[in-house]
Amino acid sequence: MGVLLSVENVVGGYEFESLGKKIYVDAVSNVSISIDDNVVFGIAGESGCGKSTLLKIMYGYIISPLKVLRGNIKIFTSNDSYIDVLSISSELRRSRVWWKEISWIPQNAMNVLNPVEKIKDHFVEILTTHERIDKDDALKIATEYVESFGLSKSVLDAYPHQLSGGMRQRVVIALALLLKPKVVLADEPTSALDVVVQRGVLQILLNKQSELKNTVVLVSHDMGVHAMVTNKLAVMYAGKVVEIGRTEDIFEKPLHPYTKALIDSLPRIGDKTLRTGLAGSPPDLRNPPPGCRFHPRCPFAMDICRKEEPPMIEIEKNRFVSCWLYIRR
Amino acid sequence: MAMLLELKNVTKIFRYGFFGFSFKAVDNINISLEDKPFIFTLAGESGSGKTTLARIILGVHRPEYGSVLYKGKDIFKLSSSEMKWFKKEVQAVFQDPYAAFNPLRKVYGYLYDTAKNVAGLSRDEIDGYIDEVLRRVGLNLEKVVGKYPHEFSGGELQRVSIARALITKPRLIIADEPVSMLDASLRINIVNLFKELKDDLKISFIYITHDLSTAYYISDWIAIMYRGWVVEQGPVEKVLSEPLHPYTQTLLLSVPIPDIRLRNKWLSAIKLSATIEEKEFIAKGCKYAGRCPHAKDICFKSEPPTIAIGDVIVKCWLYQK
Numbered sequence: 001m002g003v004l005l006s007v008e009n010v011v012g013g014y015e016f017e018s019l020g021k022k023i024y025v026d027a028v029s030n031v032s033i034s035i036d037d038n039v040v041f042g043i044a045g046e047s048g049c050g051k052s053t054l055l056k057i058m059y060g061y062i063i064s065p066l067k068v069l070r071g072n073i074k075i076f077t078s079n080d081s082y083i084d085v086l087s088i089s090s091e092l093r094r095s096r097v098w099w100k101e102i103s104w105i106p107q108n109a110m111n112v113l114n115p116v117e118k119i120k121d122h123f124v125e126i127l128t129t130h131e132r133i134d135k136d137d138a139l140k141i142a143t144e145y146v147e148s149f150g151l152s153k154s155v156l157d158a159y160p161h162q163l164s165g166g167m168r169q170r171v172v173i174a175l176a177l178l179l180k181p182k183v184v185l186a187d188e189p190t191s192a193l194d195v196v197v198q199r200g201v202l203q204i205l206l207n208k209q210s211e212l213k214n215t216v217v218l219v220s221h222d223m224g225v226h227a228m229v230t231n232k233l234a235v236m237y238a239g240k241v242v243e244i245g246r247t248e249d250i251f252e253k254p255l256h257p258y259t260k261a262l263i264d265s266l267p268r269i270g271d272k273t274l275r276t277g278l279a280g281s282p283p284d285l286r287n288p289p290p291g292c293r294f295h296p297r298c299p300f301a302m303d304i305c306r307k308e309e310p311p312m313i314e315i316e317k318n319r320f321v322s323c324w325l326y327i328r329r
Numbered sequence: 330m331a332m333l334l335e336l337k338n339v340t341k342i343f344r345y346g347f348f349g350f351s352f353k354a355v356d357n358i359n360i361s362l363e364d365k366p367f368i369f370t371l372a373g374e375s376g377s378g379k380t381t382l383a384r385i386i387l388g389v390h391r392p393e394y395g396s397v398l399y400k401g402k403d404i405f406k407l408s409s410s411e412m413k414w415f416k417k418e419v420q421a422v423f424q425d426p427y428a429a430f431n432p433l434r435k436v437y438g439y440l441y442d443t444a445k446n447v448a449g450l451s452r453d454e455i456d457g458y459i460d461e462v463l464r465r466v467g468l469n470l471e472k473v474v475g476k477y478p479h480e481f482s483g484g485e486l487q488r489v490s491i492a493r494a495l496i497t498k499p500r501l502i503i504a505d506e507p508v509s510m511l512d513a514s515l516r517i518n519i520v521n522l523f524k525e526l527k528d529d530l531k532i533s534f535i536y537i538t539h540d541l542s543t544a545y546y547i548s549d550w551i552a553i554m555y556r557g558w559v560v561e562q563g564p565v566e567k568v569l570s571e572p573l574h575p576y577t578q579t580l581l582l583s584v585p586i587p588d589i590r591l592r593n594k595w596l597s598a599i600k601l602s603a604t605i606e607e608k609e610f611i612a613k614g615c616k617y618a619g620r621c622p623h624a625k626d627i628c629f630k631s632e633p634p635t636i637a638i639g640d641v642i643v644k645c646w647l648y649q650k
Contacts, residue, residue: 046512046513046514047483047512150600150601166601167601167602170601194374194375194539195374195539195580195583195584195585196374196579196580196583196599197601198583198585199583199585199595199599200599200600200601201601203596203598203599204601206596221512221513222513222585223513223587224584224585224586224587225585226587227585227586227587227588227589227591227592228585228586228591228592228595228596229585247589248589251587251588251589252589261514262513262514263587265513265514265516265517266513266517266542266587267517267520267542267543267545267546268542268545268586268587268588269541269542269545269569269570269581269584269586270545270569270570271545271546272545272546274521275517275521275546276517276518276521277513277514277515277516277517277518277521278514278515279518281482281484281485281515
């Protein structure tokens with residue numbers, strides 16, 4: 001197993017003007033993650049923590065007001081060659097990288113599907129523009145292909161609005177995997193679905209992953225989903241990654257106080273003991289607090305947490321945490 | 330014991346189009362709440378009719394059949410003074426607090442209006458009382474006065490809308506997905522608040538949710554809805570630990586649990602439907618038969634009976650002796 005996708009010191013955020021003043025919202029603040037091949041890598045965190053923004057940057061989908069100030073995203077094609085997603089031209093990204101090397105599954109399928117095109121036209125369009133395949137062959141391929149996602153052929157003749165949410169999401173997953181990209185970015189792919197359908201859709205995503213041996217980066221706010229699906233997990237808070245590790249290790253023994261609070265705040269069926277959440281709310285990223293961004297809500301905050309930002313340290317093999325509690329000084 | 334709320338054979342029909350494709354969004358529902366502090370959960374997935382049922386209880390939708398009795402009075406046959414009383418007694422909290430408040434109006438105005446018009450307080454009592462109510466939900470007057478909705482976080486604004494509901498000293502609060510928009514770490518605080526309000530102020534809740542974990546955590550009783558039916562209801566510990574209806578069983582098994590030991594069970598395959606769905610609302614027999622792993626011939630032909638097993642009531646042919 002080697003590194004497939006490398007996120008290096010990425011700083012990005014939203015820049016806009018309000019009342020004549022330039023405002024910058026620090027959404028992704030110096031994030032570095034390396035993601036291996038053949039893995040389901042989860043990114044957890046609550047709304048506004050920067051997880052979706054990070055995913056957009058990984059995809060190279062930078063449209064105003066989103067700005068990337070620093071950092072690199074590399075997709076390794078072999079040991080020493082890579083695609084630098086952020087610095088190649090947008091034409092190249094569209095023609096060579098998207099769909100073929102990296103694809104994106106959004107929360108709302110209608111962000112990808114064209115409401116006035118039949119489902120089959122979506123498949124045909126991708127196949128004919130990216131591969132040298134004519135229209136009839138493309139249609140043949142699509143017909144066989146959709147059945148492997150548990151969809152009947154009749155779906156191809158439907159318009160997106162005629163499908164249920166779960167079927168639409170399966171269509172989008174099928175499109176994203178069509179050209180067998182090495183990296184699939186899934187942004188809350190099942191958050192709008194009911195739990196039974198969510199379970200079915202995620203199972204399909206996992207089966208395909210083990211078939212294709214690609215890497216799925218799964219963003220979800222739902223710690224339950226991460227426990228059921230991912231192999232590795234990064235937890236984000238206020239634009240920073242606070243903890244990275246194997247999913248089972250993180251659930252077994254969360255290191256960062258935020259991760260611990262996040263897991264402890266979830267009620268479980270069969271358990272009525274009192275649970276407590278976190279006091280306060282996440283900081284305003286127009287003006288983030290100094291030091292550790294979690295310190296205003298952290299029950300263990302010390303002096304240094306208010307002043308200096310904790311570095312990310314590896315405390316055991318494959319376990320990283322960014323917290324002063326774990327740094328001997 | 331006297332009943333706080335009783336729904337008897339309530340059916341609500343929605344019609345689409347000029348020639349009237351119609352279906353029953355709420356189909357022959359019977360539920361009741363005793364007159365004691367109680368949290369009653371209506372759980373179900375999208376399209377199960379839980380919000381429609383909430384609106385019926387609030388008097389927004391008038392059901393085609395059946396009746397809704399609040400403290401023994403039919404809520405659709407109230408005199409105007411009784412209507413005023415009913416609006417004080419029964420309050421609502423909705424899913425999206427930002428949608429509940431006008432973005433161009435300061436939220437204090439809502440609290441003031443409710444205190445003045447619905448609770449009928451005099452002008453010099455109002456501020457003190459609003460402050461008291463806000464403190465109940467972990468805020469105070471100072472934190473709220475002069476602010477617009479966007480100046481609050483989602484969790485805070487939901488607290489304001491709960492405070493607004495508390496102003497009239499209600500006996501019953503209908504909370505429709507009140508925590509679905511909130512992050513997990515804040516969600517539990519609001520859910521705990523409901524528990525406190527039940528214990529301290531003796532308020533009953535109808536808690537409408539798709540989230541079985543919080544339902545288990547706070548409620549006394551749960552009714553599982555599917556396509557307009559209540560397919561199973563009973564004490565929450567019983568229904569969610571030994572579910573009887575095949576739908577409740579699948580639903581329960583599908584909830585992603587933050588416990589990695591349950592992964593394999595969760596990953597055991599389920600099958601999604603392959604073709605364009607679905608006429609489940611207007612199916613002849615059991616509306617779940619098309620997906621049910623235990624479906625028999627009779628399930629496709631006639632509507633299942635409701636059967637009491639201990640204190641659980643289940644609507645399924647499997648339990649017919």
